[in-house]
Structure formats: C-alpha cells, structure tokens
Amino acid sequence: xxxxxxxxxxxxxxxxxxxxxxxxxxxxxxxxxxxxxxxxxxxxxxxxxxxxxxxxxxxxxxxxxxxxxxxxxxxxxxxxxxxxxxxxxxxxxxxxxxxxxxxxxxxxxxxxxxxxxxxxxxxxxxxxxxxxxxxxxxxxxxxxxxxxxxxxxxxxxxxxxxxxxxxxxxxxxxxxxxxxxxxxxxxxxxxxxxxxxxxxxxxxxxxxxxxxxxxxxxxxx
Numbered sequence: 776x777x778x779x780x781x782x783x784x785x786x787x788x789x790x791x792x793x794x795x796x797x798x799x800x801x802x803x804x805x806x807x808x809x810x811x812x813x814x815x816x817x818x819x820x821x822x823x824x825x826x827x828x829x830x831x832x833x834x835x836x837x838x839x840x841x842x843x844x845x846x847x848x849x850x851x852x853x854x855x856x857x858x859x860x861x862x863x864x865x866x867x868x869x870x871x872x873x874x875x876x877x878x879x880x881x882x883x884x885x886x887x888x889x890x891x892x893x894x895x896x897x898x899x900x901x902x903x904x905x906x907x908x909x910x911x912x913x914x915x916x917x918x919x920x921x922x923x924x925x926x927x928x929x930x931x932x933x934x935x936x937x938x939x940x941x942x943x944x945x946x947x948x949x950x951x952x953x954x955x956x957x958x959x960x961x962x963x964x965x966x967x968x969x970x971x972x973x974x975x976x977x978x979x980x981x982x983x984x985x986x987x988x989x990x991x992x993x994x995x996x
Contacts, residue, residue: 817942831971882969942970
C-alpha cells in the first residue's frame with residue numbers, strides 16, 4: 776500500500792524557484808523541505824543504529840500538535856522492541872513484510888483508540904458533555920477514531936523525519952489477529968505498522984517515483 780512502484784526519475788528536479796518562493800514567504804527553507812518531503816523516501820532497510828525512546832518521544836511531541844476533529848487525538852502507538860514482541864507482531868504480517876519487522880531497529884504499531892472520548896474532559900473541556908454522547912454511539916465513535924488517527928499518522932511520519940529518523944510504513948497484515956494478540960483489552964484498533972531507524976544506503980530498487988502536478992490533482996470551483 777505504501778510502496779513506490781513508478782520508476783520515473785525525479786532526482787534532477789529543479790526546485791530553485793520553489794525554494795525562492797518558500798524563502799521569500801518566510802516558510803520552510805529548501806533543505807528542510809527536502810528533509811521532510813522532497814527527498815524523504817519510504818525506508819525498507821535500516822542500519823543497526825539504536826532508536827531511543829527519547830527520539831521517538833521527540834517525534835511524538837511534534838506530531839501531537841497536528842489538528843484533529845474536536846482535538847480528539849485518537850492515535851496510539853505500541854512500541855515493539857523486544858525479540859518476543861517482534862516475533863509476535865511478525866507472525867501476523869504478510870510474507871513480504873515479516874522479515875522487515877524482524878530486522879528493523881524498532882517498529883511502531885499504530886492504532887486508533889476507540890475509547891478516545893474518555894479523554895475529552897482534558898482534550899476538549901468545552902465539549903466534555905460529548906463523553907456520554909460518544910459512549911452511546913460506538914459505530915460513530917469507531918469511524919471518528921479511525922479517520923483522525925489516520926490523519927495523525929501522516930503527521931507522525933513527517934515528525935519522525937524531522938527527528939532525524941527514517942520511516943517504513945507497511946499495511947500488509949492481519950489487523951484482527953494483531954488486535955487480539957497484542958491489543959486485547961485496550962480499545963485500540965490497529966491501522967498499520969511503521970518500521971523506524973536510520974535508512975540503509977543504496978536500498979532503493981527504483982529511482983524516486985513521480986507525483987501528480989497541481990493541475991492534475993486539483994480542481995477549482
């Protein structure tokens with residue numbers, strides 16, 4: 776789901792005009808734009824360098840400020856480090872993803888907290904009365920949790936890059952089995968996993984894939 780298959784080479788893309796626009800607007804400088812977006816790629820292999828809890832927390836402390844509906848912030852992460860936990864998670868991954876989980880320095884299992892409404896008195900005190908409303912509407916609550924957790928997952932991937940880490944998100948897995956094995960009793964519903972570490976050099980079988988231009992991806996009404 777997250778892998779890049781198009782082999783169009785964009786390494787020679789001239790970004791000088793965009794860099795000038797970013798600089799004149801007081802926005803991201805070109806190097807930061809490259810780090811977070813233009814040069815960052817999905818990592819499939821990592822060095823043996825350790826990923827510390829402090830690094831992961833630094834990324835989370837950036838990502839948590841991204842907007843969500845009513846500030847519900849339902850994204851949850853299970854940090855999978857130990858050999859035992861890694862083996863349990865890998866057993867539920869598709870064949871092509873299993874070894875990647877076993878080899879990564881650390882894997883984040885991203886999930887949506889379907890009990891997010893319990894935190895509304897803290898996160899949205901002006902809407903604390905919605906706790907009872909959400910409690911009585913589990914289907915709506917589940918959809919809201921998933922929609923906003925996916926949104927936060929995008930923030931997290933960019934935040935990991937900002938913290939100097941590479942991310943390898945993967946969606947090929949048995950989510951129901953993972954929920955039963957690793958998330959039982961939490962109210963968390965797994966979404967996908969992200970392998971995290973320092974990217975191993977020369978690992979990409981294809982050049983950076985193309986992206987749609989503005990005119991291809993937008994309409995104005």
